[in-house]
Every structure is written in C-alpha cells, then in structure tokens.
Amino acid sequence: MLRKEVNDLLTQTDPGTPMGDMFRQYWIPALLSSELPENDCDPVRVKLLGERLIAFRDTEGRLGLIDEFCAHRGVSLWFGRNEEGGLRCPYHGWKFDHTGQCIEVPSEAPESGFCEKIKLQGYPLVQIGDVLWTHMGEKDTRPELPEWEFSTVPAEQTFTSKRWQESNWLQAMEGGIDSSHVSFLHSGGLNSDPLFKGAKGNAYNLADKKPVFEVTESDGGLFIGARRNAEDGNFYWRITPWVMPSFSMVPPRGDHPVHGHFWIPIDDENCMAWSYDYHPTRALSTDERQAMMDGHGVHCEYVPGTFQPLQNKYNDYMMDRAAQRRGDTYSGVKGIAIQDGSLQESMGPIIDRTKENLVSTDNGIIMARHRLRKAVTALRDKGITPPGTIVSHQKVRSVAKVLGPDDAFAEACVDDLKVRPGQKQTSV
Amino acid sequence: MAEAQFRVDYPNSKTRSSRIFALDKKAAQVLQQISEAPWNGAHFLTVLPAKDGKDATDAAYLRLSHPDGSPADVFEELRHADVVILISCDTRATGTAEAIAKVAFANKTMIAGLALAEGKSEGVTNEVVASLRPYASVLVVAQDNDFVPAMLTALRA
Numbered sequence: 001m002l003r004k005e006v007n008d009l010l011t012q013t014d015p016g017t018p019m020g021d022m023f024r025q026y027w028i029p030a031l032l033s034s035e036l037p038e039n040d041c042d043p044v045r046v047k048l049l050g051e052r053l054i055a056f057r058d059t060e061g062r063l064g065l066i067d068e069f070c071a072h073r074g075v076s077l078w079f080g081r082n083e084e085g086g087l088r089c090p091y092h093g094w095k096f097d098h099t100g101q102c103i104e105v106p107s108e109a110p111e112s113g114f115c116e117k118i119k120l121q122g123y124p125l126v127q128i129g130d131v132l133w134t135h136m137g138e139k140d141t142r143p144e145l146p147e148w149e150f151s152t153v154p155a156e157q158t159f160t161s162k163r164w165q166e167s168n169w170l171q172a173m174e175g176g177i178d179s180s181h182v183s184f185l186h187s188g189g190l191n192s193d194p195l196f197k198g199a200k201g202n203a204y205n206l207a208d209k210k211p212v213f214e215v216t217e218s219d220g221g222l223f224i225g226a227r228r229n230a231e232d233g234n235f236y237w238r239i240t241p242w243v244m245p246s247f248s249m250v251p252p253r254g255d256h257p258v259h260g261h262f263w264i265p266i267d268d269e270n271c272m273a274w275s276y277d278y279h280p281t282r283a284l285s286t287d288e289r290q291a292m293m294d295g296h297g298v299h300c301e302y303v304p305g306t307f308q309p310l311q312n313k314y315n316d317y318m319m320d321r322a323a324q325r326r327g328d329t330y331s332g333v334k335g336i337a338i339q340d341g342s343l344q345e346s347m348g349p350i351i352d353r354t355k356e357n358l359v360s361t362d363n364g365i366i367m368a369r370h371r372l373r374k375a376v377t378a379l380r381d382k383g384i385t386p387p388g389t390i391v392s393h394q395k396v397r398s399v400a401k402v403l404g405p406d407d408a409f410a411e412a413c414v415d416d417l418k419v420r421p422g423q424k425q426t427s428v
Numbered sequence: 429m430a431e432a433q434f435r436v437d438y439p440n441s442k443t444r445s446s447r448i449f450a451l452d453k454k455a456a457q458v459l460q461q462i463s464e465a466p467w468n469g470a471h472f473l474t475v476l477p478a479k480d481g482k483d484a485t486d487a488a489y490l491r492l493s494h495p496d497g498s499p500a501d502v503f504e505e506l507r508h509a510d511v512v513i514l515i516s517c518d519t520r521a522t523g524t525a526e527a528i529a530k531v532a533f534a535n536k537t538m539i540a541g542l543a544l545a546e547g548k549s550e551g552v553t554n555e556v557v558a559s560l561r562p563y564a565s566v567l568v569v570a571q572d573n574d575f576v577p578a579m580l581t582a583l584r585a
Contacts (some may be wrong), residue, residue, distance in 0.1 A: 003581070130485040212563075359538075360583070363579065367568060
C-alpha cells in the first residue's frame, strides 16, 4: 500500500513536479540512433516527461531535440523541412538550429536581429552506443555522460529496442524488479525462447517457485537477490541490480546475452520500455540478433512503422486461451515483453496503490519506492543530487550463480556485480 | 485519471495481524519511536534478555514485552499472526530469532527479516543478516531506520 500523496509524488513527471525534476537530473534514453540515420533525415516526434519535442539530425550531423512547436504560430515542426543546417517551419519559413535557436525569420530583415530573440527550448542529444541520450535538466547540474555497459561495448555486441507501453513508468519499472513473477508469468518461455533456453539455471527457476529474497541497498539503488534451491544444499541466486530511477538488469542465463530495461516516462499515463541485450565479451551471433529483431527475449514485434507492439490492448494482446490451457504460456500472451506489458497496462494508466495488498516478498518494490521517495524529497527540499547520476553507480552487472548455503550474495558476488571489462558475465 | 473512475471502490482486504519483533535494544528503540503512530492493529514486541541459564532458542523461555512494558506471550501473539517481522541491529539475539521462527513455522506463517544497518559496520550487518537468514523468507538490509515505517505501511501493518 502506498498513500495517495506518495503515489502522486512518484508517478507524476511533468515539468515542475518533484519526480519530473528528478528525472531531469539524469541522462535518459530518448531515441534509437537508427531513428535519425543520416544528416537531414526526417525529423522525429518525441514525447518525454510530458514535453512534446522534435528530434532531428541537421546537415552537419548535429543532433537536436527541441520544442515540437514553432515559436511563431505553434505549428508542429514535424512538418518542417530539415535542410541547410536547421529545421524550417513550413508555415512561414521560420528556421531553428539544433539548439532551438531561431536562425531565420524570412519576414524580418536579418539586420534587425529579431530572430536572435527567439529560441525554442532545446536539450542536448548525444549518441552513445545505439541510443541517443538527452538531459532535460539545467545545464549546471548536468552529470557526466552515462556509461552503462550495454551502450559502451562494441556495436556488434549490443542490441537495443524500445516499445510504447500505455501505463505509468513506475508500475512498469516495478515489474522489472519483481523477481517472483518470473516463475509464473514467464515460465512458459524459459525452455522455448531462443534467447533463454538451454541455461542450467532455468531448471532451478522452474523447480523452485518459492524463492527467498534478499534486498540490499547499493550506491545507486538496490541489489535484489532471489534464492532458489540447487543441488547439495546449495542455492541458485539471481541478483537484479536496480539503479535509480528506472534502470534494471535481468540476471543472465547461460551464455545468452544479458538483458535489461529502462522505463522512461512519455507522460504520466505512458512510458517507453527500453530493452537492451548485450554480451560483455563477444559479438552477438546472427541468430541471436535475428531473434531480437523478431521480438524474442525481452523484445517484441511491432505494428509496422511504429513502436506500438503488434500485440496490444486493442487486440487483447492476441490472447491465446488454448496456449494458456496447454501451458505453453502461463497467461496466454506470447513473449516475455508483452507478457509483462499486458499485465502492467491492465492495471490501468496509473495504478491506485492505496488498494494494493503487498506481501513480504514485495520488499524489493517497497524498498525501491522508499529510496525513490527519499531521493525525490532530498532533491526537492535540499537540492541533493539523486543516486544513479554518476558513472560509478552505473557500472553494475546482474548475476546468476550457485552459492553455498551460508554465503551472502552481497559478499560472495561483490566482484561479479561490477562491470569487469573483457570478462564475461557471471551466469549459470 | 478517468480510467480509475470505472473501478469498483470497496475495501478488498481485512485487517492483518502483524507482529513486529525487536530482537535487540537498538531495534526496540526504533520500534518505540514508531509504535505510537496509528497502525492497523500491529503489535510491536520487544524481546527481553533470557533469564540466566535458560535456552534462548526455546520459545517457552522467551520473554516479550509490549511498548507499555506489559508482558506478552509468543504463542498467543503468533497464534493468529499473518505477518511476522523480525528486526535486528546486532547479533546478540540469534537464539530468540530461532525461538520465534519455530513458533511461526509451526503456524505456517512466513517471516520477514529486517537488518538495520544505520550506524553499523558492514561486518556487523553481515553478521545480523547471517543470523536472520535461516528463518526469513525475505530479508532486507536497510541503511536508514526510516524504512521501518515505510515497510510497515506498505504491508498494511
């Protein structure tokens, strides 16, 4: 249960809200780099944290993320002409550069300096890996560029996708750190999905549906360990890092690529579920990359030309009751990503947490909310920079490992939980 | 939130019987501070030192008190408990954790363990965690004591 005022505090991210201010402390994923593939390509509409923006790559390759609407008459610059170093409004020809600065007003004499007085809100847009990142906060609080491992390994080792989810960001994020649902909701896919199957750890998952949880705080957020029975009295541990505000990493399976998510608010009732897959030490195989593109693992298929999942709430996620009865899928919905997304959307745009009934095994979620609330209020009341903004907090890995009966994961896996360049993930 | 207007508005759960045990003096101080807040029937219980020569792991010898100092009986407290939370700051209460756990297990009640790490060294906290691990189905290490009321609120204690 969460009191309404706390629920509102954590779920509202528009400009001027405390949580919105907190998200604006971070570099967040804004677009796939493939959405702006070349200079002077088509501009792309982006909505982030309740702000409607337009992204474009100008003639010189400079990336811009600016207010979507022309400062003159409010026309959407999605209709604009991306040409000769800027984005020109098709209505009256006003032109803006990649920072949002107006650089031409055809009706006014250039010598008048009129256009220098016109500037749209603009945010930096930086390519790191296959993602374009933005920082929507004040320039003087801008942290160093992010160094998440998935976005800093060579291009052949990583793959990122994103999908539109019609729910608030928090209920989506909470799904990512809720390890206990895996043995139920995703049980059908562990031995069939090409990006999961074959791992020895899958058998532990399926054999022990009552994991024991341990939650510890990290500098940037949490480590959530789920412990299941293994052979000879040992335990199979799956350890999920969560870094504030909305990064998580799923524990690996065998030598499959490692995956995880960012959940970035579009507005209070929509978010973008970012899903990455990477291998720390080798290139993704052709089959693996194809499987990701085909929507396996944490990825999904799309309505062509959009980031809306092909299985969506308007077609009941293509529910297959026969598959549900057979046990091919536990919920009747195909695919890990949409299994999660369908249930999280079914909660409603913003779940009313005053009505929920949490139990002890939800303590990862309880602690995450607690840390978010503390960080939000510390920023709002004292100007304290929240955890997760600095690079050292981002250098985390998920872990799957068999440990002895008396081992504490935080001690036994202290090195496994850190990024170790050139070394594989710790996995079973 | 227009969508929420179509939800049926009714209470979907009954009051839980939560039993929160402070296993040591520091934990008792934390509980004392929060026990006066309005809770949904939660019982805050402090474990007192075992009498000399008595087996601390035996629930029959467990000495408990309510926040007002009145004595409590572990068997009676756990008879109808839905939620049992053990809170500890140090390792001196290992035996009492076992004593409470035996009764809770007999009643098929799950136990959550909470190790309070505020002001403690990592080594001490690790020992606390190790002492609770055999009994807890979920174990949380909290760096600040503010987490206690947050968790209890979340669990409708």
